[in-house]
Amino acid sequence: MTKSRDAVHETLRQSTGFRSAQDVFAAMRAGGAKIGLTTVYRALQSLSDAGRVDVLRTDDGESVYRACQSEWHHHHLVCRNCGRTVEVAGPDVERWAEVVGAEHGFTEITHTVEVFGTCSSCAAARDA
Incomplete structure (x- = not known):
C-alpha cells in the first residue's frame, strides 16, 4: 500500500x-x-x-x-468557476467550534470549513 x-x-x-x-x-x-x-x-x-x-x-x-500546501490546520476559499483554492487560517472559526461543542457537552471537537465564491480573475472575465 x-x-x-x-x-x-x-x-x-x-x-x-x-x-x-x-x-x-x-x-x-x-x-x-x-x-x-x-x-x-x-x-x-x-x-x-x-x-x-x-x-x-x-x-x-x-x-x-x-x-x-501547508502543514497547519487550515480552511479553504474555493472559486466555484475555476477551482482556484486558497488555504486560510480561521482562528475565529476555531474558537466558535470549541465554544459550541462545549455548550453542548462535546469534547475532542474537529471541523472542516470550506468557503466558496468567485475569484477575482473569474469575476473580471465574467464582467468583461
Missing part, C-alpha cells in the same frame, strides 16, 4: 487544484501506472486520514482531493 499511496500522493502534488479519485486514476493509468481504482480510493483515504491531502465535497457530493 505504501508504494501505491506514495504514487497517488505524487500525482496529486503534480496537479493544480482539486481532483477526483477518477481523475487521479485516469492520470496514473495514462502515465503507465498499473493501479486499480479501488487502490486509488484507499490511498486517498489513507492520505486524508494522515493529513497529507485536503478533501472537499463538491456541490454534487463528490469528494475531490489535493496535496496539502
Whole structure:
C-alpha cells in the first residue's frame, strides 16, 4: 500500500487544484501506472486520514482531493468557476467550534470549513 499511496500522493502534488479519485486514476493509468481504482480510493483515504491531502465535497457530493500546501490546520476559499483554492487560517472559526461543542457537552471537537465564491480573475472575465 505504501508504494501505491506514495504514487497517488505524487500525482496529486503534480496537479493544480482539486481532483477526483477518477481523475487521479485516469492520470496514473495514462502515465503507465498499473493501479486499480479501488487502490486509488484507499490511498486517498489513507492520505486524508494522515493529513497529507485536503478533501472537499463538491456541490454534487463528490469528494475531490489535493496535496496539502501547508502543514497547519487550515480552511479553504474555493472559486466555484475555476477551482482556484486558497488555504486560510480561521482562528475565529476555531474558537466558535470549541465554544459550541462545549455548550453542548462535546469534547475532542474537529471541523472542516470550506468557503466558496468567485475569484477575482473569474469575476473580471465574467464582467468583461
